[in-house]
Amino acid sequence: MKILVCISKVPDTTAKIAFKDNNTSYDTNGVQFIINPYDEWYALVRALEIKESQGGSVTVINVGGAENDPTIRKALAIGADDAVRVNTLASDALNTAQNIADYAKKEGFDMVFCGKETIDYNGSQVGGMIAALMDMPYISYASKMNIVESKATIERDIQGGKEVLEVEVPFVLSAAKGMAEARIPNMRGIMAARTKPLNVIEPSNTDYMTEIVGYELPPAKGECRFVDAENPEELIELLRNEAKII
Amino acid sequence: MSIIVYVSTKGGDVLKSSLEAVSYAAQTAETSNQEVVAISVGKVNSMDELGKYGANRLIQVQSSSISSFQPNLIAKAIHEIVKMEGSNLCILSHDLNGKAIAPILSVEMNAGMVTGAVGLPDNSDGFMVRKGVFSGKAFANIKILSENKIVTVMPNSIEKKEFKNTTNVEDVDIELGTPRITVIDQKIASTDVPLPEAEKVVSAGRGLKGPENWQMVEDLAKELGAATACSRPVADMDWRPHHEHVGQTGVAIRPNLYIAIGISGAIQHLAGVNQSKVIVVINTDKEAPFFKSADYGIVGDAFEVVPKLVEAVKRLNA
Numbered sequence: 057m058k059i060l061v062c063i064s065k066v067p068d069t070t071a072k073i074a075f076k077d078n079n080t081s082y083d084t085n086g087v088q089f090i091i092n093p094y095d096e097w098y099a100l101v102r103a104l105e106i107k108e109s110q111g112g113s114v115t116v117i118n119v120g121g122a123e124n125d126p127t128i129r130k131a132l133a134i135g136a137d138d139a140v141r142v143n144t145l146a147s148d149a150l151n152t153a154q155n156i157a158d159y160a161k162k163e164g165f166d167m168v169f170c171g172k173e174t175i176d177y178n179g180s181q182v183g184g185m186i187a188a189l190m191d192m193p194y195i196s197y198a199s200k201m202n203i204v205e206s207k208a209t210i211e212r213d214i215q216g217g218k219e220v221l222e223v224e225v226p227f228v229l230s231a232a233k234g235m236a237e238a239r240i241p242n243m244r245g246i247m248a249a250r251t252k253p254l255n256v257i258e259p260s261n262t263d264y265m266t267e268i269v270g271y272e273l274p275p276a277k278g279e280c281r282f283v284d285a286e287n288p289e290e291l292i293e294l295l296r297n298e299a300k301i302i
Numbered sequence: 303m304s305i306i307v308y309v310s311t312k313g314g315d316v317l318k319s320s321l322e323a324v325s326y327a328a329q330t331a332e333t334s335n336q337e338v339v340a341i342s343v344g345k346v347n348s349m350d351e352l353g354k355y356g357a358n359r360l361i362q363v364q365s366s367s368i369s370s371f372q373p374n375l376i377a378k379a380i381h382e383i384v385k386m387e388g389s390n391l392c393i394l395s396h397d398l399n400g401k402a403i404a405p406i407l408s409v410e411m412n413a414g415m416v417t418g419a420v421g422l423p424d425n426s427d428g429f430m431v432r433k434g435v436f437s438g439k440a441f442a443n444i445k446i447l448s449e450n451k452i453v454t455v456m457p458n459s460i461e462k463k464e465f466k467n468t469t470n471v472e473d474v475d476i477e478l479g480t481p482r483i484t485v486i487d488q489k490i491a492s493t494d495v496p497l498p499e500a501e502k503v504v505s506a507g508r509g510l511k512g513p514e515n516w517q518m519v520e521d522l523a524k525e526l527g528a529a530t531a532c533s534r535p536v537a538d539m540d541w542r543p544h545h546e547h548v549g550q551t552g553v554a555i556r557p558n559l560y561i562a563i564g565i566s567g568a569i570q571h572l573a574g575v576n577q578s579k580v581i582v583v584i585n586t587d588k589e590a591p592f593f594k595s596a597d598y599g600i601v602g603d604a605f606e607v608v609p610k611l612v613e614a615v616k617r618l619n620a
């Protein structure tokens with residue numbers, strides 16, 4: 057199986073969220089970046105497991121500037137064979153998806169894996185767009201997947217429950233919790249990653265459909281009102297009469 | 303012109319998340335004098351709610367090829383209707399159905415898209431929509447530049463406004479081709495509201511010591527009519543099912559009431575819940591970081607406090 061895994065670079069989950077330039081851009085000062093957890097823990101690791109048991113290859117692709125290279129190298133350290141970076145800003149989902157789809161069409165992959173969403177822009181967009189652009193079936197929020205020859209059996213999250221389905225390659229899926237267990241790269245992997253190919257290609261598409269105008273931080277919370285542990289009934293009373301929520 | 307809104311159904315009833323999308327469409331249409339056209343795949347039982355939240359018409363797509371959830375085909379059906387209506391704005395819920403369908407539709411329509419909107423479009427200078435970013439830690443205002451546009455609406459984030467429309471129904475047959483996905487099994491949880499759409503949530507963490515202690519959490523949830531949730535370690539240790547895991551790497555929720563019991567309030571947990579309207583924290587440690595994000599707090603032992611709360615709500619309900 058020839059698998060393409062889309063990886064996004066996001067701020068570490070503990071990173072401070074602050075904005076600069078009059079709240080028009082994210083302040084990356086002092087921020088550590090990681091591979092988007094859904095892309096790494098689930099999509100990438102499951103792809104590697106399939107390769108290890110059935111042969112084939114795993115390529116990772118990222119859309120972004122050269123500052124993303126260390127994050128991409130981490131995916132190589134975890135075990136991807138090679139990497140591709142499309143050298144353009146990933147600020148619009150359709151543009152990102154178009155660039156990935158154009159590359160994937162040219163190379164021909166059996167499966168394309170994404171994470172279910174990124175933890176920075178929370179879009180849940182790119183996977184489905186790639187599928188549509190490549191005219192492949194899209195399986196969103198996959199929580200388990202197995203493949204025998206060309207037929208995959210996938211469990212996906214649906215509204216209110218789960219569903220098991222069968223689909224023939226090629227297809228695109230977005231990975232959710234349950235697909236695999238996160239892996240920590242070992243020393244050998246880290247050494248090997250230095251010499252694995254990371255190819256930089258120029259974007260095939262430069263149209264943008266959306267534009268971020270500005271950011272806002274949520275209003276600060278007021279003081280917490282404490283209720284005596286001896287008298288928790290008071291809480292219920294406050295929720296009913298003050299917060300008017302129950 | 304019309305605004306198209308996709309509605310999902312369960313047993314013929316329109317989902318709550320879809321009614322919110324209808325209301326979003328109707329409130330958007332109000333300011334621009336447009337008609338709201340809802341689309342469903344398959345039959346809708348009752349038009350009352352659709353009319354109440356502002357749908358003028360419902361188009362029921364009948365297609366023999368969609369007997370299971372086929373996002374590619376549903377997107378195609380919506381696109382056909384969009385073309386028939388000459389519309390350039392389509393609204394869906396940002397629930398699991400919308401998340402699967404909307405990205406495909408955006409390619410079909412060649413439309414710029416904002417997913418997870420938490421506010422109505424601002425038309426004062428172009429078309430701008432507000433959404434949560436960084437997993438609830440901030441908001442972004444995003445402009446859609448293209449002629450065709452798609453917005454998906456974050457569940458529980460739009461005030462539903464009431465209209466008194468009568469919804470006219472039309473049936474349309476569309477040939478959509480053969481599905482490429484074969485559904486072989488389905489596990490739908492009971493009739494409870496799915497966690498992402500629940501208005502009240504009772505959640506518990508490692509402070510509860512073990513899965514055998516969850517009865518009181520379930521009792522409190524039941525009395526309040528709430529869904530249950532948990533912190534990540536609790537799901538990882540298999541004390542609770544994974545779909546209850548909330549936070550930055552779990553489900554993001556924004557209920558009206560979130561009660562956190564024995565959860566420390568780590569930044570990754572807060573990211574998924576801090577958009578809740580009222581947060582109650584129950585923790586033995588008065589220094590627990592969660593209290594900084596709480597509206598109401600009890601410093602105390604969950605094993606003593608929670609049973610008393612259950613009794614208090616019971617009395618209230620009686």
Ligand SMILES: Cc1cc2nc3c(=O)[nH]c(=O)nc-3n(C[C@H](O)[C@H](O)[C@H](O)COP(=O)(O)OP(=O)(O)OC[C@H]3O[C@@H](n4cnc5c(N)ncnc54)[C@H](O)[C@@H]3O)c2cc1C
Pocket residue numbers: 069093506507508509510532533534535536547548549550551552563564565566567568569570571574584585586587590602603604605
């Ligand atoms: C990349 C990454 C992603 C993550 N994503 C998530 C996520 O999505 N969601 C998430 O929840 N976590 C996430 N985490 C984990 C997070 O950092 C915390 O470790 C986790 O939230 C802690 O869970 P907890 O509050 O249940 O447990 P603990 O931190 O162990 O807290 C238990 C709390 O219970 C209190 N307590 C103990 N006994 C009692 C009692 N009898 N009565 C009342 N209170 C009591 C304690 O004072 C303590 O505050 C993530 C971590 C990383 C690194």
